Amino acid sequence: MNTPSAFRLLRATSLPALAGLLFITSCTAPRAIVATGKVTPQHEFRAGYNVGYNIATAPIAKAGAAIKDAASAAASSDSVRYSSSLNNLQAAALAYLLDPVQTTSDLSLRYGVIPRLDVGYKYAFGSHVFDAQYQLLGPVGTPESPGAGASTGTTYASVGLQFATQRAKLPSIPFLDDINEVLGFSARRRDLIVPLIISHSFGPEEEIGALSYGLAYAHSWVSYEFVPGKVYNDNRQRLSALPTQYRSFSSYGGFVNLKLGYRYVYFVPALSIFYQNYGDFALLNGASTSLSGLTFVPSLGVQVRIPTKLGGGRR
Template sequence: MRFSVAFMHRLCFFMLLALVAGCTAPRAVINSGKVTAPGKFKAGVNFGGNIATEPIGQLDDITKAAVDAIAKKDSVYFDAQIETATRALLAYALDPVGPTFDFYLRYGVAPRVDVGYKFASGVHVFDAQYQFLGPTGTPDSRGAGAVNGAWYGSVGLQYAGQSSDWADKLFLDKLQPILQFTAKRRDYTIPLIFSKSLGVEEENGSIAFGAVYNHTNITYGFEPGRLFERIGSDVEKIDALMEKNSFGSYGFFVNAKLGIKYVYILPAITIYYQNYGDYKLLNNTSYSYSGLTFIPSIGIQASFGKGR
């Protein structure tokens, strides 16, 4: 992880950009180990941030002045600056930096199963959660074994898919006519959640913690337009590139649900480590990425419905 004098300035710049056009698949874990009771709904909004060390470090190596200078040229030759730009674009696609916002709805379909839909910064997300530990009632209709401070446990599966227009939201957008970078990704997230009830059947909320695994499949490519290479006295156009890769992210989380019966505040922090792997880049170059991602969040949640 590399820091410089401009590190925090760059981070603030990206965060402000993403406020206007965020595009980060949600990987924060905000649920407790207790699923939504059958026939009941939960709805909420969540605000957070995706702070990833690798893309921040890569983007910090590029200056806007250099990008402007390259973009003004009729023909561009592959050099260290172009190689740095391609590394930065791919790093940002692997783990976009910026604020996140989502709203969601969950529904209890069975005594130990609920499903959810989330719209997160332009990304459609679907998930399901199975509760294997603890009672299954509500504060108004307590389940068997429900006591103050009961433990709950569950496992979930979340899917999110997105296509990238990340470059259009960075100062690197001026290089798009030259590099024509595209990326598509699919994320599968599996959280293992344990929580302790505050009150009976989480009447006053819960404290939760656990481990989480995320698997990402990514397809990316460059179709250079005005990019060339000098080989002796000859000039050749740089070939296009299209590749697929995948990587796993391992993390842990702590969250809380604080309120009473129907309305709660949800603070959370999720931390991942990922070795993104080795990626082919233009002109037979390659680069290996790895780093930490910090995802703080806070939200508000309401429960409603008659149940069954």
């Protein structure tokens, strides 16, 4: 099958520009659910670019004007006396680690391995994501060769598994840079997301798109440490570093997305919402903090379907 000229133009001009945009955003594992219940047909590829915004209530609550002023004052001092304000700075750093308020983006590529299973890879500026999706319901054809029963309104359902790993860092925001200078914060994290996706086709085999919605469960593993260089206790002794801490927490959410286009190129606006109780986290000097909150992930993406000569669908 010949690739349409419109797709060739998109590949030649748009994708390099989108790749450039990817590197101006901060790194975080992508949580926007932009897939439909129909997996990539066997032997076909699907490429995509997605940009969104991670809006989490926990870091917003921890980033008041007083915290920003305290971070700036501490960063400009040669030595810092440990106080409750430093507990607040640590809590703010952890909140941004667990769920940053920032722009997100990723490039992705998927491949149909067998009629009801596809696999994929995403790169999100430092976060590497591997995932697979298995189709539970609906035909497995293509717009050119629809499966039995494929039509407008056909229901598809699938379950996915996404694993992401990254060396986490705070977003490049002035007061967070100040916190990092004072507290010597570093972290790593891994994320597992399991979405259950239901979709309704527009046209046979999503020829002009689909409406999708569903539920998602996520689990995250975090390790972090604080290594302050100029923080002292009341006895003028330099505060000891906090050894590497290990924590994990679950998230529960729902999502909806709309896929609109024709055969080869689709635009996908989406919204995902998660709730998580992060639990208790150890801080310097024997202190601790507890965090919880909601996360809203609005996004907009483009997907390109890439048929191959081996494609054509399996009924």
